[in-house]
Amino acid sequence: MDLSQIYTQLIMEHNKNTQNKRALDDPTIVEHGHNPSCGDDITLNLIEKNGVIVDASFTGSGCAISQASTSIMIDLIKGKSTEDALELAELFIKMIKKEIEDDNELEKLEDAVAFENISNMPARVKCAVLPWHTLEEALKK
Amino acid sequence: MDLSQIYTQLIMEHNKNTQNKRALDDPTIVEHGHNPSCGDDITLNLIEKNGVIVDASFTGSGCAISQASTSIMIDLIKGKSTEDALELAELFIKMIKKEIEDDNELEKLEDAVAFENISNMPARVKCAVLPWHTLEEALKK
C-alpha cells in the first residue's frame, strides 16, 4: 500500500475544501447517505431543473476519502443532466470494482479518477463510493 | 482396555440372571432410575420392614453392566439394614471414583467388587452406578 496513491494532493484539497460543503437554499432533492460501521454520514442537496442538476452541495461528516469523494462528485455533476450523472455514478462504481476495460471511458470521470487506487484498500472502498450511491438513491426516486 | 476385566463371568451370569429381575408383590418402596443418554432404565422394588430390607427386585432394561450391577446389588442388600445399604452405596461409588485407600474396605462390597475396573472405562461408569444411585434415592426419601 502506497499512502501517496490514496492521500493525493487533489483528494486532500477536496477534503479541506468547504466550498461544496454548505447548506443549500431550497434544494429540490435531499438524500441522506451513511456508512454506519465507519460513521461516514453525508446529506446530499441537489437543485434539479428540467432534468439538469443546476446546483449541488453536501453537509455531514466523515473521513477524508468520503469527504473528498463527495466534493469531487459535486464538481463533476453540477450542470449535468440527471441521466449523465447516473451514468457517471455507474462508471465510478465500475472503476472501483475494476470492471472497466476501456481506459478511455475513465476520462469522463475527470478528477474522480483519483480514487482509482482505492480498490487496493478494501476497507476504504465504502468511503469512496458513499456519495455516488447516495446520488443514485437521490436520482432514482 | 481388557474386555475380560469388564465382561467377567460373574457379571455375565448376573446379566442373564432373571432371579432378581421380577415383579415384587406389595413393595414398600419403588424407585425409578435411568440414564437417558444410554437408555438404561430400571425400577427398583424394595420391601422394608423395621429398617431392614427384607426383599428386593428390579425390572427394566439396560446394558449388561447396569443389569448385572443391579442384580449383584440386590443380592448384597437383601437382609441388610437401610443404614448398612446406604453405607454400601457410598462405598461402591467411592470404589468407582478410585477414592478408597484401604483395600480391606472393599471386602464389604463382596461380589460388587467385580466392577472395580469399570473406572477405566469412563463411558460405562454411569451404567455401573445406576442401581446404587437409585438405591440412595429410594432410601433417602
Add this chain to the structure above:
Amino acid sequence: MNLIDPKIINDFPILERKINGNRLVYLDNAATTQKPRNVIDAISDYYNNHNANPHRGAYTLSVEATSLYDSAKETVKKFINANSKDEIIFTKNCTESLNLLAFSLSGFFEEGDEILLCVSEHHSNILPWMRLSKDKNLKLNYLYVNDEGIIPEKEYEKINNKTKLVSIAQMSNVLGTIFPVKKISQIAHEKGAIVVIDAAQSIPHKKVDVKDIDADFMVFSAHKMLGPMGIGVLYGKKHLLDDMPPFLLGGDMIEYVYEDHATYAEIPFKLEAGTQNVEGAFGLEAAIHYLEKIGLQNIENHEKILTEYAMQEMLKIPYINIYGPMDLEKHGGIISFNVKDVHPHDVSTVLDSYGISSRAGHHCCQPLMRYMGINASVRISFYLYNSLEDIDVFIESIKNVRKWLGYGS
C-alpha cells in the same frame, strides 16, 4: 462405480492412531468426521499469518481476515449453488441454525398453523419447532415411516393448506434413509409452506443443490464434512432472510444503537452477532476444497460400495437385526442395527476393544426409537477414508460380541 484411491487415508493423520492396540477403524462419521491435513494446516495458517477481527478494522490484517471470511462464504455459496453469498449465514452448528430459524420465523405463523416434520428427525430439528408450536399454539405434525424407514406416499397428504412449514432431514442419521426432499419441497410449496432441509447428514456425502431442491432454508454443520467444530451454516433465500428479525443481538449486526432503540444491518450481518469464527470459516472452506478435489460423486459411489458390502455381510449373520431401507438406492452410508440379546452399549464397547468406533444409543432420535419400538441401536457410518478392510474388521469383530457377553455364538 469405483472406490476412492485408498492412499487418501494418508491425508488423515488421526487414522494412524492405535486404539487398544488395534488400528483405528473409525465408523462414527455420522456423529463427526476426522479432518484431513489441509484443514488442520489451514487453521494453523490462519493463526500463524492472518488472524484478526474481521469487518471492523481499516488495517491490513483485519482486511485480510474479512476477505478470508467472505471467500469462505463464496465457497459455500458455490458448493450448494446458492444465488449470493449473502444467503450464507455462519452459525456455530446445525443446531444453532435450526434454533435461529425457529426464533426468527415465528412471525410467519398464526395460531392453528401446522409445522410438519418426519418422525425420524434429530432432536435438533424437533425441539426448536416444538417450543415454537407451544409458544404460538401451532400444531406439530409428523410424517411416519414404514418398516423400512421409507415415507409411504399416503403420508404426504398431511401436507395441507394449514401446513406453514415442513422441516425434514435429507438423510436420516439413524436409518440412513435418503428422503425425496425435492418432491417434498414441491408438494409443500404447492400448499404455500416454507421448506427447511436439514442437510447435516447429506451434504458431506453427496452433491446437494439448494436450487434443485428449491429449499427455502438449508442447515448443516462443518464438523460432519471434514471441517472444524464450532461452525455451522444456515442457507436462506434472500427475500426470506431479509424479512426475518435477528436472533442473536450484539456487535457487528447493527446499524444504529441508541439507549432505548436500535436498527439492524442488512443480511448477512443482521444474523451474525458478535465476533465471528473466521478460523472456522477458513477451515470449512479448506474442507470443501478437499471434498471437491475428491469429487462428491466419487464419495457417494465409494460409500455405496461400502454400504452394499457391509449390508451383504451383515445380512448373513442371523442374530443381527438391521433397521432402515433394504433398497440401497434409498440408503446412504449409515447402518443401524442390533445384536440379539446384547445391549447396544455392550456391542459398542466390544467393538471398541477391536479398534472400531461405533455409536450406541438413541442417536438424538428418541421419537423415532420409540416409534420403532426399541430403546437404542448400534450405528456404523462411513466416509471417504473407510475401506472394505474396515468392514471386514467390523464383521469379524461383531461376530465375537455375543461370545464376550456369554452367549454361545
Add this chain to the structure above:
Amino acid sequence: MNLIDPKIINDFPILERKINGNRLVYLDNAATTQKPRNVIDAISDYYNNHNANPHRGAYTLSVEATSLYDSAKETVKKFINANSKDEIIFTKNCTESLNLLAFSLSGFFEEGDEILLCVSEHHSNILPWMRLSKDKNLKLNYLYVNDEGIIPEKEYEKINNKTKLVSIAQMSNVLGTIFPVKKISQIAHEKGAIVVIDAAQSIPHKKVDVKDIDADFMVFSAHKMLGPMGIGVLYGKKHLLDDMPPFLLGGDMIEYVYEDHATYAEIPFKLEAGTQNVEGAFGLEAAIHYLEKIGLQNIENHEKILTEYAMQEMLKIPYINIYGPMDLEKHGGIISFNVKDVHPHDVSTVLDSYGISSRAGHHCCQPLMRYMGINASVRISFYLYNSLEDIDVFIESIKNVRKWLGYGS
C-alpha cells in the same frame, strides 16, 4: 513492576509478519488477540490425535474427547475460581453468552422491573437486554460516566428496589476504565438484583475471581485471551443456572423427547445444545495454561507500564485528544483518542502503512460515543507481547498522520 521477558514474542508466529514492509505492531488486542504456538499446536493435536463427538460415544476416542472437554471446564473453573465445573457453560462467544442470559432469565422479570447497564457497554451487553425490556415492558436504565469515564458515586443511587439486574463490563473496551464491579455487585445484591459481569476485556489482562466479585453470572470470549475463535464462556451460580430454562434446543441437552413434549438434562448439558466445540475448549485451555505460565499479575504489570508510557508520550502531542481516565489505577491497557482535524479511519489507515494495527470507529459502543459527543475514535490496546518499542513506533507514526492529510503538522 517489571516488563515481561520480550522473548515471548517468539511464541507468537504471526508477529514475524511484515505489514506494508514494516514489522507488525499489533495494537488491536481489545478486538481480538494473537495466538501463541501452544494454542495453535493444541488445535492441531486435537484433530491429529483425539477428535470425536463427545458425550455420546462408548468408544475410546469419544471418551477422550469428553475428557478433554471436561478438563477444559475444570481449567476455566479454577481460572475464575468457580465452585464447580458445572457452573461453566461453553458458548460460541461472549455475545451468545449474553443472549442466552437475556433469554433464559426472562422469567425472573415482571413488568415495571428495571435493568441497569452502564452507558459505556458494548452493543452485545445492551441489545439483548433492550429486546428483553421491550418484550416484557421493563425499564432499561443507564449509569453515566463523567468526563474521565468514571462512574460518579451518585450514579449508584440508580440501583434501587426495582432494579432486578445489573449488567456491566468490568473494563470498558473504549475508555479503558476499570469499573469497581465488586462494589457495584455488593450494592446490587443489597437491593436484590442479579449481577452480570461482562469480563470480555478484563479477564485476558488481570486475575478475575467470581467469588471475590460475587458475580451471579460472568461472560467472556476465548479469542480475546489468546484462545481460538468460536468459543465463549458463561459462568453462572449453580442455583441460578438450575432454575433457568434452556436457550438453544437440540441434541445432547435433553432427558426425554416425545413427539409433543420433552424434558431437559441437568446443567451444564441443558444449556449446551448440539455438537460442542471441543477444539475450541481444548484451545481455550491451552490459552489459560499459557496465561498462567506468564502470570496474570505480570501481564497486568506489563500492560500498566506500556499504558503509562504511551499516555505520557501521547499527552506531549498537542493535537491528540485522549478519552478515558487519567488516573492509571483505573485504566487498563486500552487508549482511545482522536487526532485533530483527522477522521479516525484516516488515522488508522496511515498507522497501518507503518505496520500498526489500530481500530477506528464506534467500537460497538454507539451510545457511549453519542454520550461523549463524538462519532468515532481511534483505539490502541495492548497485550503481553507488546513492547515499549511498539509504542515508540506508534508515537513516531502518529506524528506523521496530520502531514499525510495535508496539515502542516
